[in-house]
Amino acid sequence: MTNVSMTVNGKAVSGEIEGRTLLVTFLREGLGLTGTHVGCDTSQCGACVVHVNGEAVKACTMFAADAEGAEVTTLEGMANPDGSLGTIQAAFQEHHGLQCGFCTPGMVMSAASLLKENPKPSEAEIRDYLEGNLCRCTGYHNIVKAIMAASGQDVSSMAAE
Amino acid sequence: MPKDNGIGASPKRREDVRFLTGRGKYTDDIQLANTSYACFARSDVANGVIKSIDTSAAEAMPGVLAVFTGEDFVEVGGNPAGWAISSRDGTPMHEPKRPVLAHGKVRHVGDAYAAVVAETPEQARDAAEAIEIDIEEQPAVIDMAAALSGSTFVHDEIGTNQCFDWGWIEDNREATDEAIKNAPHVTTLELINNRVVPNAMEPRASIGDYDPGTDEYKLYTTSQNPHLTRLLISAFVLGIPENKLTVVAPDVGGGFGSKIYHYGEEALVLAAAKKLARPVKWTASRSEAFLTDAHGRDHVTKIELACDKEGNFIAFRTETLANVGAYLSNFSTATPTFLHGTLMAGTYTVPNVYVNVKTVFTNTAPVDAYRGAGRPEATYSIERVIDKCADELGIDKIEIRRKNFIQPDQYPYTTPVGLSYDIGNYDALMDTLERRLDVAGFEARRAESAANGKLRGIGINSYIEACGIAPSNLVGQLGSRVGLYDAATVRVNATGNISVMVGAHSHGQGHETVFPQVVAEMLGIDEASIDIVHGDSSKIPFGMGTYGSRSLAVCGSAVVRATEKIINKGKKIAAHMLEASDADIELVDGQFTVAGTDKSVGFGDVALKAYIPHEFPLEDIEPGLEETAFYDPANFTYPSGAYGCEVEVDPETGKVDILKFVACDDFGNVVNPMIVEGQVQGGLGQGIGQAMLEVGTYDADGQLTNGSYMDYAMPRADDMPQMVVDHSNGTACTHNPLGVKGCGEAGAIGSPPTVVNAVVNALRSAGHDVTHIDMPLTPSRVWAAMNG
Numbered sequence A: 001m002t003n004v005s006m007t008v009n010g011k012a013v014s015g016e017i018e019g020r021t022l023l024v025t026f027l028r029e030g031l032g033l034t035g036t037h038v039g040c041d042t043s044q045c046g047a048c049v050v051h052v053n054g055e056a057v058k059a060c061t062m063f064a065a066d067a068e069g070a071e072v073t074t075l076e077g078m079a080n081p082d083g084s085l086g087t088i089q090a091a092f093q094e095h096h097g098l099q100c101g102f103c104t105p106g107m108v109m110s111a112a113s114l115l116k117e118n119p120k121p122s123e124a125e126i127r128d129y130l131e132g133n134l135c136r137c138t139g140y141h142n143i144v145k146a147i148m149a150a151s152g153q154d155v156s157s158m159a160a161e
Numbered sequence B: 001m002p003k004d005n006g007i008g009a010s011p012k013r014r015e016d017v018r019f020l021t022g023r024g025k026y027t028d029d030i031q032l033a034n035t036s037y038a039c040f041a042r043s044d045v046a047n048g049v050i051k052s053i054d055t056s057a058a059e060a061m062p063g064v065l066a067v068f069t070g071e072d073f074v075e076v077g078g079n080p081a082g083w084a085i086s087s088r089d090g091t092p093m094h095e096p097k098r099p100v101l102a103h104g105k106v107r108h109v110g111d112a113y114a115a116v117v118a119e120t121p122e123q124a125r126d127a128a129e130a131i132e133i134d135i136e137e138q139p140a141v142i143d144m145a146a147a148l149s150g151s152t153f154v155h156d157e158i159g160t161n162q163c164f165d166w167g168w169i170e171d172n173r174e175a176t177d178e179a180i181k182n183a184p185h186v187t188t189l190e191l192i193n194n195r196v197v198p199n200a201m202e203p204r205a206s207i208g209d210y211d212p213g214t215d216e217y218k219l220y221t222t223s224q225n226p227h228l229t230r231l232l233i234s235a236f237v238l239g240i241p242e243n244k245l246t247v248v249a250p251d252v253g254g255g256f257g258s259k260i261y262h263y264g265e266e267a268l269v270l271a272a273a274k275k276l277a278r279p280v281k282w283t284a285s286r287s288e289a290f291l292t293d294a295h296g297r298d299h300v301t302k303i304e305l306a307c308d309k310e311g312n313f314i315a316f317r318t319e320t321l322a323n324v325g326a327y328l329s330n331f332s333t334a335t336p337t338f339l340h341g342t343l344m345a346g347t348y349t350v351p352n353v354y355v356n357v358k359t360v361f362t363n364t365a366p367v368d369a370y371r372g373a374g375r376p377e378a379t380y381s382i383e384r385v386i387d388k389c390a391d392e393l394g395i396d397k398i399e400i401r402r403k404n405f406i407q408p409d410q411y412p413y414t415t416p417v418g419l420s421y422d423i424g425n426y427d428a429l430m431d432t433l434e435r436r437l438d439v440a441g442f443e444a445r446r447a448e449s450a451a452n453g454k455l456r457g458i459g460i461n462s463y464i465e466a467c468g469i470a471p472s473n474l475v476g477q478l479g480s481r482v483g484l485y486d487a488a489t490v491r492v493n494a495t496g497n498i499s500v501m502v503g504a505h506s507h508g509q510g511h512e513t514v515f516p517q518v519v520a521e522m523l524g525i526d527e528a529s530i531d532i533v534h535g536d537s538s539k540i541p542f543g544m545g546t547y548g549s550r551s552l553a554v555c556g557s558a559v560v561r562a563t564e565k566i567i568n569k570g571k572k573i574a575a576h577m578l579e580a581s582d583a584d585i586e587l588v589d590g591q592f593t594v595a596g597t598d599k600s601v602g603f604g605d606v607a608l609k610a611y612i613p614h615e616f617p618l619e620d621i622e623p624g625l626e627e628t629a630f631y632d633p634a635n636f637t638y639p640s641g642a643y644g645c646e647v648e649v650d651p652e653t654g655k656v657d658i659l660k661f662v663a664c665d666d667f668g669n670v671v672n673p674m675i676v677e678g679q680v681q682g683g684l685g686q687g688i689g690q691a692m693l694e695v696g697t698y699d700a701d702g703q704l705t706n707g708s709y710m711d712y713a714m715p716r717a718d719d720m721p722q723m724v725v726d727h728s729n730g731t732a733c734t735h736n737p738l739g740v741k742g743c744g745e746a747g748a749i750g751s752p753p754t755v756v757n758a759v760v761n762a763l764r765s766a767g768h769d770v771t772h773i774d775m776p777l778t779p780s781r782v783w784a785a786m787n788g
């Protein structure tokens, strides 16, 4: 067992880990931050996406030890300081961008990193960027719409009706 | 102006806040003190006799608390099938025992034969790998036709791989055969409805807990129906008294059918928790999910359509082999029969219909209901053979359907396969589809595509489903071993806010938002003061859960009935308070009012009075304001729809692009349009996944060759076409109080034939003599169809 320290959602944290402990396991089991999900064992579903030093990372592909000293943001860190939903979160609610909610942490965290790189993505760019995020409720239409809306773009043409 | 409260409004989903902030509570998120962890040892061969299992090395490993094998469960019961189906000759189906852990034999890759419980998940996994098993391997039974003629059996004790040979309706058989023999035209089509792996994003998980002080058990589990799971465990598997077992299905990350069923892992964690007097937790890996969740579809079908030269239908005859896998999952015998055969008249007036289904045991994962469950298979067969028939006769695809549609003045319409459709309007749906897909402009768009070197095709489909599952009297006659009502308790608290305890379970459907809309509408109060309680068998009445597009039609009806009782009692209390007769009291906008006067008392004051019953006429009215209703539907509901899409095929590569998909559905009345749209989009996505990408494939040795997301093609954001969802043609269901029909499965039912019809149409437009391509329509299959 070794000790690891990092900053998660602005708070300094540390814990005992095994060498093989994954970042996602440390977040969920070590810190009780269960907003980050595990949907696969081949790093393909994207339910576990968090930000490490500002980059979107699949937390199931990284050892906790490798996040020593890093700044980590999870879904729990995406709300506004007053606790209200952040822009992307609010857009997901507004546009029904989640059903069962299991893929949602990864969708929101991927969306945040996309919008950082590309503040006004086209619909095609969003769909392309979400290549690594699976939603079996298959609510992609509204996920894409929510991300468009969060970027301040008009989504009226995406109305399903 | 759109409403912002009650029925017809689209309020934002209240459950979203916790999911969006990471405060959802899925089973794996629950961490009880002193938890231990289970890991299962699973067979890597498909069929074999267990010679010996040596657990001694595993038992000696660090952190190991207990090791279980099939031997530990020989005394307990098996996981049963929920429907008893008889063969055509009257013999009952074969129903081999499905044990908690494999005993004597392993029957599919992934079949669990042992389990380790240890202090940590890693220790459990390490120890599970140290279990030694000696298996005498037998040839795997995989192909269904070969399974029926071969001499290797999945269950040796029954001496056949056929579970049953079912005819529906057997009395129709001769007349149908005769009609087909004499028909001016018969179209025959053989097709495969591909096996899909459900893949809810949340893998299954279970936590067993036991309190030696009270002898009470608690199971947290990823279930669509906690009461059903409790009943199965209590009455059939472990024999734990029902009143000593609580089953909690907390937030559940999607089910699509796969989480209806009770699985052996749930029984194991309960038994282990008792033995160790500690909580025992198990969470499936995705690999385990691929191997052990009940898969869907997997039919091989020959369908014949007989008609006259003008395309008027005379008969449908279907022969289907339906895979049930290695063991009978809970609904596996109903899915290919009563959810499939009964729908084989579609939306059409066809006098003769006969369906034969043989269910086959194979050394593969169990197969059961997956979004749509039987109804997609029926729709696919019917709608594909109609297209082929239209091509043979040179009749327009829309015209041939319209010609045979059941007409609005024919309801209630009894089909030759035992259902009575209450209402619908298929021409109206087709009219809307023609308009929204701009069918008239198709040829111009086809020319444009051709100019770009692409083949454009159009696909049309008309589906019907039987939802609102199900009238208990009817399904009881058909072999169901359970009732399929649902239940709700409306508890008005003293301070006037309301808890509604429902038997339905929400795992993406938004019940926490929708059910309050119904109650708010009826009581005339703000829906924000109404909360839903679901998922905990100790808190909710005995309801049957969520599947078969039943939540609103069945449980929602129970909510209505219970709320009506609240209103009636509230009127009595108000009458007492207002010194009037209860017959004169009406409830308007949350006020109990003496009709024709300005005397009234608010809903909240009545609630308070119910709990502070001073000067109460106790001989007439009991204190309290809480009512329960069980609702058993009088009939199925019959959502229907006209679907259409346009595709472009690249003739060089066989790659298919779906350009636009239009879904026009009749769901009856709609309570929350936003959620209905989301449900349809999701269903379309899954159906398009089945049509274009997905197939679970076993090789001859019984290995699932695509058991991970590296190999199994899941639909992704860029696989989804532009979607138009229209539900403007609702004809209100005639027999439930909300007039609703259910919307969860429609998209998955209606989309596969639409897509395949469009691709075949595209290829034929370029002169390829293609009549059918089996799903999924991968580029290589489409290319082969053009060049084969």
Ligand code: FES
Pocket: A037, A038, A039, A040, A041, A042, A043, A044, A045, A046, A047, A048, A049, A058, A059, A060, A061
């Ligand atoms: S858990 Fe699936 S990608 Fe990380």
Ligand code: FES
Pocket: A097, A098, A099, A100, A101, A102, A103, A104, A134, A135, A136, A137, A138, A139, B201, B253, B254, B508
């Ligand atoms: S919302 Fe259920 S998996 Fe995406």
